[in-house]
Each structure stands twice: as structure tokens, then as C-alpha cells.
Amino acid sequence: MAGAVIFQREEETVVRYVDRATGHIYDINLPQETNLITLKKIKVSNNTRPKIYEAHFRSDGNAVLLRSLKDDSDVIENLSLELTPPQGTSTETTYSVSSTLLRGDMGAVTIGSGNNLYYVLKDTSTIVSSEFNSASTRNIISTSFAGWRLASAGNNLIMYTKASAAAPGFAYRLNPSNGAFTKLLGPLNGLVIIPSPSSDRILYSYVENNKTKLVAKNLADKVLSEISLPTLAEKCIWSAQNTGTIYCGVPSQEISGMEPDNWYRGATHFSDKIWLFDTDENIAKVLVEPEERLNINIDVLDPQISPNEDYLIFINKTDLSLWAFRLE
Numbered sequence: 001m002a003g004a005v006i007f008q009r010e011e012e013t014v015v016r017y018v019d020r021a022t023g024h025i026y027d028i029n030l031p032q033e034t035n036l037i038t039l040k041k042i043k044v045s046n047n048t049r050p051k052i053y054e055a056h057f058r059s060d061g062n063a064v065l066l067r068s069l070k071d072d073s074d075v076i077e078n079l080s081l082e083l084t085p086p087q088g089t090s091t092e093t094t095y096s097v098s099s100t101l102l103r104g105d106m107g108a109v110t111i112g113s114g115n116n117l118y119y120v121l122k123d124t125s126t127i128v129s130s131e132f133n134s135a136s137t138r139n140i141i142s143t144s145f146a147g148w149r150l151a152s153a154g155n156n157l158i159m160y161t162k163a164s165a166a167a168p169g170f171a172y173r174l175n176p177s178n179g180a181f182t183k184l185l186g187p188l189n190g191l192v193i194i195p196s197p198s199s200d201r202i203l204y205s206y207v208e209n210n211k212t213k214l215v216a217k218n219l220a221d222k223v224l225s226e227i228s229l230p231t232l233a234e235k236c237i238w239s240a241q242n243t244g245t246i247y248c249g250v251p252s253q254e255i256s257g258m259e260p261d262n263w264y265r266g267a268t269h270f271s272d273k274i275w276l277f278d279t280d281e282n283i284a285k286v287l288v289e290p291e292e293r294l295n296i297n298i299d300v301l302d303p304q305i306s307p308n309e310d311y312l313i314f315i316n317k318t319d320l321s322l323w324a325f326r327l328e
Helices: 290-294
Strands: 003-009 012-018 025-030 041-045 052-057 063-069 076-084 096-102 106-111 116-121 126-131 138-142 148-153 156-161 168-174 181-189 192-195 201-208 211-218 224-227 236-238 245-251 272-278 283-288 300-305 311-316 321-326
Touching (some): 003 300, 156 181, 192 236, 245 300
Parallel strands (some): 106 148
Antiparallel strands (some): 211 224
């Protein structure tokens, strides 16, 4: 599985994902009931594009950026697809597909609001904006550093240095309209940052004295809330409906002082429990323990929450399988 998105279609909660081996795109309609049932996948696109290693969907699921290795080489191809659903009278389930090749040595990617797409051009150390169905780009800012990571934060972006326990990291808020930026955090070793949808709060993890710490910060009043059960911030997602609430995959085992480096390169695998943290009320609640309930170790990656917050989806980093958990 190369990437997924969760969205609302009329009364249904839908997960759309890209198969890593073939590039085919599928939908799964998630049930409203809580009983365990077999889920049916529906093929949305059967255009074969092998070896897709990364997929970034627009929030409505009808556009996606596919990143693949071209012709058995190390050259990365970046292809944007626009998906158009079949006509209402058609019995076909597959969508029509138009494609746009995005050029440049693309690094980190994040999806903005509407049709906006932001990414780093590594060869020029430039952060640019584009649209899914356009090959043209607009320069936002050029720096002397190409290893930025990006996160969408309302009308702004967060740019931060690639995390390493052995190096100090920095994070900045970037205005994509004019390229103005302000420092948020740093220097903090192993820094990873996740902004809230409204961009008024951030969650960040870092390493101090060989221990991972997890902190929520209210950017308006500067109040810090350290979370007593540490995890990597990349295993977390903010609630859009409940201010101050975060859902996280929290490892059952202790996190070493060499993270996230070992985790990034696949030398470390975690067995996570899914937790809810209310940072305003200082409440922590375990929601599910996959190892005890299903006898499965799940290493949470790329958590996402449905628009009406009835489901949490995530990738198991161990085998790249896709999981959904119903929130009560």
C-alpha cells in the first residue's frame, strides 16, 4: 500500500488507497455498525503503474500524486492523476483518469487546502507550490538547505529539518503567499512537528538526555503540555472537532535515544497501542491494544482521521498494510 485518504461521500465514510505493486486505486466503504464484517474493495482505477512507493491524495480523494521508480532505474517519476467518477447512469465503477507529469528533483511533499500541493525541489533547495493538474510551479522560498520536511497548517506551512537524534532540529511557520517565515522551535535534537488543522497548536517530539519527549504547545498563549506517554509525533494526529485532543500510536516498549533514526531506516519496529490524549483536561485514555486484542504488532504510520471523526486509519509500517479503527 503506497498511500491512502479517508473522506466523506454522502452518508458513507470512504477509504481510497493506491496498491503499491500495480498502482491500481481502490475504495473501501467503512461500515457504520461496530460488528466485525468482511470489507469489500471496489476498483476505482485499473491503470497499471508498477512500483509506486509513495502516494499523496487530495482531501476529496479525486486527485493523487504518485511517486515511482522509472523503468527499473533510480530515477523518480512524479505523476499527478485527476480522477473523474463515472456518469450517474453508468454501470461502470472505474473512474476516468487524466495525468500530469510533475518535473524536478522532488523531495518532501505536503497537501494544502483545495487543489494545492507543496513540495521541496532538492536540486535548487526551493519550496514551491503547484496544483494537482498543472505542471507549472510557483517559488515560495529558496534556502541553502534541501532537506526540509513539510506539513500543512491551515493557510500556512510548517517546514522543519529532517529529524535525527544526533543533530539539532529547527521548525518554522511559512506563509506560502509571500515566503515570510517565523521560527517556532529549535534547536531540539530529533525534532518532529505535527500542527493542528487550525494551526493554533503544535505537537512535537524530540530527544533530551537519550529520552524521547512529546509536548503539545498552544501557540496563542504559549502553554506547554508534556504528555507522560512519549511517542514519535509522526504517530499522532490532531482532532479537528475537539480542540486539544490528539490520537497517537504509543509504543509498548521504551523508545531508545537513537530514534527516530533507527525507525526511519527500518532497524526498529514498534508494537503500538492507540491512545487518546486530551491536552486541555490532561486526560489520557487507551482506545485499543492490537497486540492483546488481535495478536498483531502494529507500528503506526501516517494516521488520518475521517471528516466526521468516526474512523481513524493508519499504515502498519512493519508490512505497509492499511488499518481502520472505529472511534466511539
